[in-house]
Amino acid sequence: MDDFLIGATQIFTFSTLVYMFAGSIAGIVAAAIPGFTVTMAIVLTLPLTFAMEPLQGIAVMLSVYVGGYTGGLISAALLGIPGTPSSVATTFDAYPMARNGEPGRALSIGVWASFFGTIISTVVLIFAAPPLALFAVKLGPWEYFSLIVFALTIVGSLVGSSVVRGMLAGLVGLLISTVGTDPILGRARFDFDIEMLQTGFPFLVVLIGIFAISQLVSEVEDAKNIRSGNSLVTGAIDFQTWKVFKEVLMRPVNLLRSSILGVLIGALPGAGGSIANLLAYDQAKRASKYPERFGKGETDGIVASEAGNSATAGGGLIPLIGLGIPGSAVDAILMASLMVHGISVGPRLILDHGDLVYGMFIAMAVASLMMLIVSVFSMRLFLRITQVPKWAIVPVVMTCCVVGAFALNNRVTDLYLLIIIGIAGYAMRALGYSLAPLVLGVILGPIAETNLRRALMTDADLSLFISRPISLIFLVAAVLSIAWAIRSHLKNSKTTKRTSNESAS
Amino acid sequence: MSNSTHDKVLEAGEIARLLSYFIILIASVGLFFAAYNIPTSRFETLGAGAFPQIVCAVIGLLTMFAIVDSLRKISYLGYGRFYTEVKAWMHRRYLVFITLGALALYILVIPIIGFSIASMIFIFTVQVILMPRTTKSIVIAFITALVFSFGLNWLFAEVFTVFLPRGVF
Numbered sequence: 001m002d003d004f005l006i007g008a009t010q011i012f013t014f015s016t017l018v019y020m021f022a023g024s025i026a027g028i029v030a031a032a033i034p035g036f037t038v039t040m041a042i043v044l045t046l047p048l049t050f051a052m053e054p055l056q057g058i059a060v061m062l063s064v065y066v067g068g069y070t071g072g073l074i075s076a077a078l079l080g081i082p083g084t085p086s087s088v089a090t091t092f093d094a095y096p097m098a099r100n101g102e103p104g105r106a107l108s109i110g111v112w113a114s115f116f117g118t119i120i121s122t123v124v125l126i127f128a129a130p131p132l133a134l135f136a137v138k139l140g141p142w143e144y145f146s147l148i149v150f151a152l153t154i155v156g157s158l159v160g161s162s163v164v165r166g167m168l169a170g171l172v173g174l175l176i177s178t179v180g181t182d183p184i185l186g187r188a189r190f191d192f193d194i195e196m197l198q199t200g201f202p203f204l205v206v207l208i209g210i211f212a213i214s215q216l217v218s219e220v221e222d223a224k225n226i227r228s229g230n231s232l233v234t235g236a237i238d239f240q241t242w243k244v245f246k247e248v249l250m251r252p253v254n255l256l257r258s259s260i261l262g263v264l265i266g267a268l269p270g271a272g273g274s275i276a277n278l279l280a281y282d283q284a285k286r287a288s289k290y291p292e293r294f295g296k297g298e299t300d301g302i303v304a305s306e307a308g309n310s311a312t313a314g315g316g317l318i319p320l321i322g323l324g325i326p327g328s329a330v331d332a333i334l335m336a337s338l339m340v341h342g343i344s345v346g347p348r349l350i351l352d353h354g355d356l357v358y359g360m361f362i363a364m365a366v367a368s369l370m371m372l373i374v375s376v377f378s379m380r381l382f383l384r385i386t387q388v389p390k391w392a393i394v395p396v397v398m399t400c401c402v403v404g405a406f407a408l409n410n411r412v413t414d415l416y417l418l419i420i421i422g423i424a425g426y427a428m429r430a431l432g433y434s435l436a437p438l439v440l441g442v443i444l445g446p447i448a449e450t451n452l453r454r455a456l457m458t459d460a461d462l463s464l465f466i467s468r469p470i471s472l473i474f475l476v477a478a479v480l481s482i483a484w485a486i487r488s489h490l491k492n493s494k495t496t497k498r499t500s501n502e503s504a505s
Numbered sequence: 506m507s508n509s510t511h512d513k514v515l516e517a518g519e520i521a522r523l524l525s526y527f528i529i530l531i532a533s534v535g536l537f538f539a540a541y542n543i544p545t546s547r548f549e550t551l552g553a554g555a556f557p558q559i560v561c562a563v564i565g566l567l568t569m570f571a572i573v574d575s576l577r578k579i580s581y582l583g584y585g586r587f588y589t590e591v592k593a594w595m596h597r598r599y600l601v602f603i604t605l606g607a608l609a610l611y612i613l614v615i616p617i618i619g620f621s622i623a624s625m626i627f628i629f630t631v632q633v634i635l636m637p638r639t640t641k642s643i644v645i646a647f648i649t650a651l652v653f654s655f656g657l658n659w660l661f662a663e664v665f666t667v668f669l670p671r672g673v674f
Contacts, residue, residue, distance in 0.1 A: 164571045171564045182553035189543055220600040391635035395628040396653050407667045415612045431522050449556040456551050
């Protein structure tokens, strides 16, 4: 309880609230701009938070995160283009509704659904994370190593088009994390006498290179598209805020189901909002009495998609707080920001820094409230943001990336790394490697290695990894996730082969 | 007809992937042996080189599997067409290469001419290359370039006390 109050007093200070407010606006604005993702926004916020208190910095980043999930809604509803991958299903119904002359209602439904989704997921987080942490404190290095193996296999097999390339990306991430000094004895590794490599790859630089630079560059792939502008829905917009509030609350089953689904998917490593919105939409359609209305502007469709994607924000924090394992790239960035402040993330986080964890819970709730206020009062302004053309955004954000990469250590050599990683990241993206496993590999690498070596220092017996029951469960789960992925991969390739044969004959 | 061009593009992509598997394989083998020379310690079973070696070994196995899988997908004729397909691909995405080249150049000149001037030139030039050129858009580009170069430099120096490179002048 004390921790709760300390956390609350830290959040409810004037400066923190102002920063969080700015974060909410930044998140909504960033996600509303097509081609600018939530992840990119959070990566770029990180260097700005170095000078802040740890909780203040985290609170700001959570505001960007929560705001970002809502911002994707604006371009999804008005242009039919998902601003972020998490709002793909939102376009199915919000866009037709906007086309039918109710753009304001479509936006309001999405905002309210996002708000309730975030609140529900925060409640689940508050109840789920502490018991998980209490359980996790008892885990030894064996269990931890197996858990990370499991996390990486599931990320590799869930994300992207190819299991093998997903796994390879994760392993390459692990390998990148071994460059520099080793985590136990501090011996130099793989520096090849190049000064730039002696301290290893700074995590933030890898993140900016992988997620921002390569993404930005892929935005200019299509020369024709970038040179034309998209026009918005025109005419008067009526948001009907309170009428829609009741309308959304009248669908408690859909709201709860989509949010819980979002929480569960968010808690799984690797799966995030981009999967949750589609699954929640699908489930809502199956459960609906009028499935034929879906895709033509059905309220339930928007509610499901937006509640589902917003709920993953709280869900993703469950393994981060409970186990010290980030569930997604965004959670990895949050973890990195804590580490920059010298706070080690793991199950002991809630015991040693309870005020910080409770502060995070409060910040989630406050952030969703701010998102709501910002959206309701200034939605009209944000409509203009979706008109910002890509040609103006790309070079400007690149400059921000350069500043962000430089600000961490004030080293010009980090900038050289940035361009190398950016080019490599774009090449991998173009070749169909998914980049999320790579980033998780980089952050999980040192944790995996430390635990493996600690386990073997305690007892040189390798069989302990399979004779300790919890460790065995994780390893079996890892094998199962690979097997399942290979099976569905084979199934897919069979059906595509069959259809291509049919079309040929 | 369009279907077969599509197939050719897919096949070229698969060859490019095959090349990437080979590069990763060679790198992992090289690093595996490089890790062999990292001195071990008397105090633990696994030395500092063991974990990288394990990772390299798994990467090696996985890439060999991927190489076999990908060789089966590529027809004999595909290799001959590879060069032309890659050239066509690069031609379609010429803006990507221009942007990346500009970014690399920008980063290289920052320490020499300083952040503000370099950013100003970079933002303005890339925007002009990417935009549909009208008087209005050029004016907008000029203003954004000014704000995000000198303005950003000022913001970071005054508010966040981060001093961006000033150049040699």
